[in-house]
Amino acid sequence: MISPTVGDIVADLDALYPPATAEDWDVVGLTCGDRASQVRRVMFAVDPLPAVVDEALAWGADLLVTHHPLLLRPTHSVATDNWKGSLLHRLIRDGCALYTAHTNADVALDGVNDALAEALGLTDTKPLRVWPAEPADNLVTFVPPDHADAVIAALTRVGAGTIGNYAGCAWKVSGTGTFTPGEGANPVIGEVGRTEVTAEARVEMLVPRSLRSAALDAIRVAHPYEEVAIDIIELAAAASGTGLGRVGSLADPAPLAAFAQRVADALPSTPAGVRFHGDPETVVERVAVCGGSGASLLADAARVGVDVFVTADLRHHPASEALVAGGPALVDPGHWASEWPWLPVAAARLMQALARRDPSATTVETYISTVVTDPVTGHVRSRLEEDR
Numbered sequence: 001m002i003s004p005t006v007g008d009i010v011a012d013l014d015a016l017y018p019p020a021t022a023e024d025w026d027v028v029g030l031t032c033g034d035r036a037s038q039v040r041r042v043m044f045a046v047d048p049l050p051a052v053v054d055e056a057l058a059w060g061a062d063l064l065v066t067h068h069p070l071l072l073r074p075t076h077s078v079a080t081d082n083w084k085g086s087l088l089h090r091l092i093r094d095g096c097a098l099y100t101a102h103t104n105a106d107v108a109l110d111g112v113n114d115a116l117a118e119a120l121g122l123t124d125t126k127p128l129r130v131w132p133a134e135p136a137d138n139l140v141t142f143v144p145p146d147h148a149d150a151v152i153a154a155l156t157r158v159g160a161g162t163i164g165n166y167a168g169c170a171w172k173v174s175g176t177g178t179f180t181p182g183e184g185a186n187p188v189i190g191e192v193g194r195t196e197v198t199a200e201a202r203v204e205m206l207v208p209r210s211l212r213s214a215a216l217d218a219i220r221v222a223h224p225y226e227e228v229a230i231d232i233i234e235l236a237a238a239a240s241g242t243g244l245g246r247v248g249s250l251a252d253p254a255p256l257a258a259f260a261q262r263v264a265d266a267l268p269s270t271p272a273g274v275r276f277h278g279d280p281e282t283v284v285e286r287v288a289v290c291g292g293s294g295a296s297l298l299a300d301a302a303r304v305g306v307d308v309f310v311t312a313d314l315r316h317h318p319a320s321e322a323l324v325a326g327g328p329a330l331v332d333p334g335h336w337a338s339e340w341p342w343l344p345v346a347a348a349r350l351m352q353a354l355a356r357r358d359p360s361a362t363t364v365e366t367y368i369s370t371v372v373t374d375p376v377t378g379h380v381r382s383r384l385e386e387d388r
């Protein structure tokens, strides 16, 4: 039985979390590993830290998938002089590849934020800050009816006509074209100096703007006419189905303190616990979430009018000023805990993708790291407070 390769699994993960959707400053994808190596064991973790690599190698992982990148900043050496170089050497020596899906996993459907929203029991979720859809054109051309399918096929080959899970989407209608070939023309239909009236199909297809020139070339190659009429209609900007953070509703609204307890119970426990900001008695129903550091979305959470915003790494001034300005209550479960719910979801999605690729790929085992990599290792409260 042949196991999938690192390359196979990278292709499946890239399809789930397209690298092109990562932020410009981010680095995602394969950090180390041989794409030709076979993979039997895949471990998922939030942080590529030494304790996690200990766990991965002890379990015999062939691939470690982490949310955070190991080498976010430019690196000129992976010598063992520092812990990152040392960690890479250990991974390579033990034949364990390292792959990262970071901000591309945050925005993805069933990604980090959907997993967090699901863990907290939110319903009717949608993005907190909606991303615009990729700019697109509608291309229209006029072609003899018996060449229409060849033009549609040529456009489909360069990526035109893809709408969601549907490929080759096109529309055509029959009409009548008229033209008069001039001096020097070499018409496929008709002759120089005589006005021609002929049946034509009007063909329309949607094309991502980034593919415009490839699509125009494809039309010209597949089209029989010497001079090809093409309309390029730039479509108005539309909202995509994804974006940063998520907003949803609780089926059973609760006071803030009780909701924070619910968050603590739904996420893995950490020494830092879950903190909340706001009146403990205020009832929360509409909830925004952003796994990891979501302080940059404080204004978005206020704008959409949620009752509470769940995110991590909240700093004193932005948090207190947002509250004073009438923004939502805040719940901070910690960075690691807020991103952890994605791990089992990612493992399940990968197994589904592998099963579609090849049923024998179900021999692959997955494992979710149990190491708590939140940097906070404890907290204490004043003994005076306990005495009160």
Ligand SMILES: [Zn+2]
Pocket (backbone or CB within 6 Å): 067, 068, 291, 292, 293, 335, 339
């Ligand atoms: Zn993070």
